[in-house]
Amino acid sequence: MNIYNAPAQDTAFVLDQLVQFDKLCEAMHLEEVNLELANVIVEEAGKLASEVLAPLNAVGDSNGAKLSDDKVQESPGYSDAYQQYMENGWATLTAPEAFGGQALPNVVGTAVNELWHSANMAFALCPMLTQGSIEALIAHGSDELQQAYLPRLVSGEWTGTMNLTEPAAGSDLAAVATKAVPNGDHYLITGQKIYITWGDHQMTPNIVHLVLARLPDAPAGVKGISLFIVPKFLLDENGEPGELNDAKCIALEHKLGIHASPTCTMSFGDNGGAVGYIVGEENKGLAYMFTMMNHARQSVGLQGLSISERAYQQAAWYAKDRTQGSRKDGTKIPIIEHPDVRRMLMAQRAGCEAMRGLALIAAAEIDRAHAGAAGASERVELLTPIVKGWMTEMANELTSLNIQVHGGMGFIEESGAPQHYRDARILAIYEGTNGIQALDLIGRKTLSDQGAALAALLDEMAGVEAELRAAGLDKFANRYAASVARGAEVREWILENAGADRQTMGAVAFDFLMLMGYLSGAWVMAKSAASAKALDAQESAYGAPFLSAKVATARFYAEHYLPRVEQHAQTLMTGLDAAFVLTDEQF
Amino acid sequence: MKAIVAVKRVIDYNVKVRVKADNSDVDLANTKMSINPFCEIAVEEAVRLKEAGTVSEIVVVSVGPKAVQEQMRYAMALGADRGIQVETAAAPSSLDVARLLAKINEEENADLFILGKQAIDSDNNQTGQMLAALLDIPQATFASEVKIADGKAEVTREVDGGLVTLEMDLPAVVTTDLRLNEPRFAALPKIMQAKRKPLAVKTVEELGVTLSNSTELLSVEPPAERQAGIKVGSVDELLDKLRNDAQVL
Incomplete structure (x- = not known):
């Protein structure tokens, strides 16, 4: 069994007792938001997570995204699930009201994102990357770009991607070689990007790529990288997706996990150059990326909690169901009564609860920093690598414990336990190893x-x-x-x-x-x-x-x-x- | 057209029900409570009728302590327009609830009443029928399909061994069965809007209703524990046990 239930009560406890959510909302001048509302939101998101997204997790693992005719076909059922996610307004949770968002605190977004990633991490990566592109545009995009792209990204009608990595530019982004050449009111982008999460799919009528590239006269190294918007379909005079841009997915990676998340090799400019629009000023692209880094890194740390929680729930269910050994009266003993199994379950539970507390405290510090609270920015900076690094290391250990609780069955794919272990392994690597x-x-x-x-x-x-x-x-x-x-x-x-x-x-x-x-x-x-x-x-x-x-x-x-x-x-x-x-x- | 939908706060259908140690009642301490599933279907049906342009306003009514507002807000997040809570600490009987609803209708003059066929806690299956009798209007219980046109309601009812389709003049009472619809998930923007929708609180006294207290809960017993089974060696032995020990053959 591999069912998932949102840990709503623990989330409520953390928001209430550790984050002091009502005080936070007061400090943020959010009169209509309080703990009660946050609890309702988490509960309702939990329904979509457990009833719609969670059952697709194993489906996506065995039927990963596929590439044919330059198009990526997402896993079966994912498009319908995405429509439901979007129509129920979940994409709008934390975005500003000016662009159609609900302007809820980051910590509520984090509490809800935990559920999406637990239910289906491969799926949830798509909205997670979209959120990154939304933040980049809000912080640095021109009014014109914001008006053209933000409302549809915020609503979830379009999705976003982040195109940073190249074959020779991984942790060292100074080596980015993709070119951008000015051409009238836009730029022509040429180059190849790898490891582009959800770089293509058929779930939405457009995809907005954010691409790091270098201008012809740019200084060498990190100070010569600019950020561009490259839509999959160029917008026509009505702002609707029109002509196909010169950007496509040319290969999908064969990965250890998250099979339903298409990891694309993107080729820009095979036919003369992809049309791109500069975000902010020239040569400041990498600095812009850094402004989004805390949130992005905390999001990956959160995934560490999510996948650990999912694995814990599975282990707890199995340990109560599986019997080994008999009591004197002949009744079978569920393995949860064996002390070593109990040790493993408690290690998973304690790890998850500690991570949830830390993730939500760190997320709330981002809210406090936005509200100008003293010391909050420094605290965010300090906690972010801990959230990302420690929680993703924990995810490796805790998803492994789930396999161990399952015994021999844990090594068998059909049990579902291996998927969480395989899916978790990327977390210690991406978004900064x-x-x-x-x-x-x-x-x-x-x-x-x-x-x-x-x-x-x-x-x-x-x-x-x-x-x-x-x-x-x-x-x-x-x-x-x-x-x-x-x-x-x-x-x-x-x-x-x-x-x-x-x-x-x-x-x-x-x-x-x-x-x-x-x-x-x-x-x-x-x-x-x-x-x-x-x-x-x-x-x-x-x-x-x-x-x-x-x-x-x-x-x-x-x-x-x-x-x-x-x-x-x-x-x-x-x-x-x-x-x-x-x-x-x-x- | 105005629709009144009554909703009840009940123990969540996923929760394993515990009985208090003294057998006086079900133990609800720290138990997850939700909208009664049949009431949720009633709300969903009203919202669909509103989306189809048939119903113009949905008023959700609940009877109980302040906590029932949670379920009323949920109904509003699904699409109800406003709420009326009848505040009472007592556990009112079906007849009391029907009388309160009838009283509320003196001001509201609804054209359609949609109620769950029963609540999953008390399983009475009475309130809708009693409300129809008190208002002296037609009723169609166990609805699996509802169509409204030309001041009439055509309701398909699930009955033993088949379906019955009725046509009724409005106003009328409809009680919902499980297959009427599948309630939607509440959308985030609607959850936010629900907080701002009007919710009036009235007391039983204000409505001039005296609760009858005509029934009293004497005791609650959990189902008998299942006994361990036995393994039989052959079909013959099985037949023998069924015949002689279980005496079911």
Whole structure:
């Protein structure tokens, strides 16, 4: 069985207790938005997710997108599902009202996006990329481009793509070679882009490609890249899709997972040049990309939660259904009663709940930053690589645990467990590999401000110890306080050792990323446990079973995951210098 | 044409029902509550009639504590135009609800009443019929198809062993069966709009109705636990058990 139910109650708890959603809405001057509305929205989105999108997940895995006659045909059922998604207005959730959006906070969009990605990650990538192109146009597009493209992108009538990567330009976008030549009121684009998610499909009458390319006189490197809009169909005088542009998908990748998400090789300008329109100013394309990066990276981190939650639900169902061994009275024992299976289920559950808390807190910080709250931008910058890096590493571990819970059946495709494991594997790679995230965290987010934003976060974390003690969770508080103190030591160590040897920072960056991930997860779970203890089980809408499960899950997190902070701290403070003893040739 | 749709807040159909330890009632503490599925079908039918241009206004009515507003907002998110809540902490009987609806209609003068055929909690299947009797208007229960034209309603009813099609003068009461339609998902913009739609709250006293309290809930029992089965060695043994132990043959 591979059914999916939206974890609406936990989402409500996080929005209510950790994000303090009603206060956030007040700060954002959103009079009509409150927790009650957010809960209704999450619940209703959950219906579409579990009843329409989730059943198509396995269909898309075994019937991936196909290319023929320069056209990509999406997986069966996906177009109908997309129409339903669009007609029910889900694409409009967070976009500004001026372009037809509902202008809801980013954190609500994030809570809802979790459900789409859990139900069907390959499907949900399409709206996710569209959202990226919407943000780019809102932030940097001319009025004319905004009027022409934004309303249809916001409504979901058209979808968007992001064309960055080229065969020789992956993590290093300075190497982008696609050309853009001015030609009257537009540019002619020529070149090839790879790994273009949902680069083509037949679900909508138009697709809007955002393309990074270089002008003929552009400076070399990162300062010579511009951003263009290249529609699949050029717009006629009425603004409707007309003539086919000189841009097409020429190949689909054969991938480990997300088979229903067409990963296209896009060829621009095979017949003289694709018509493109510049977004913003010349040579600023890469800087524009960076303005969208926090949101995009947090979205991928969120996918890590989503796929882990889906895998957890499957594992929990299987563990209750599958019996092995007999009791003395002859009745069979469901494997959930076996302690090691229980350990794995709790590891999945605690991981998911910590990730949900962190993802929504980080998403709400983006809202706070927009509302101008002090320190919010710095917090967003700091949390983003942790959300992306740690949560996607967790996804690999937790989807693997789902397979393990299934035993031999987990290795069999028909069980559905392998798909989540395969689908999850891309998350640590795309939108900046986790190596890149780790460098971002230790360099741009820690060393560049002398650890100031990190110190502020560690201080805030330290404050939760008192909440744990007040809630009577002393053992938890002891573990937690020791880990936070270890985090502060590591911060000092990094600041002290950074000057001497930059190579060391690169070598230990990943351990730092993971350390901060486990510590942030502990912070979230500590806050959750303290809140759950403080709520009156009789009066609270969450009820005694939910609240006591929350406290126990948090305790499991502290016992199972928190010691990993110590492990990463020890590794990190060795400097890992043995990694540089061998010559390249010795590998 | 105005339609009144009555909706009831009930335990969600996906929830495993628990009985209170003292057997006094079903345990609803921290239980997910939803709109009664038959009522949801009633709302959907009214919305379809409105989309077809037959109905011009949909008034959703519910009876109960403040929490029923959740289900009324949901009905509005599906397309109802406004709501009237009759506030009461008591659990009113079918007859009380029918009398409250009849009272509300003195002001509303609706042309069509669409109700679920029954609520999945109490399973009474009474309110629609009682409302028709109180208003002295025609009724068609268990509807699987509703057509409205020229001041008349043509309703196909699901009955034992087949279908019956009735024609009624309006105003009339229709109660919905499962196959009448498949309710839509609420669209996001409509969820947002629903918050702004008018919702009037009236008390039982304001309506001048005295709740009858003519029935009293004595006890609730969960279904008997299923006993473990046995494995039989042969068809003969199976027949023997069915004949002699189970005595069903």
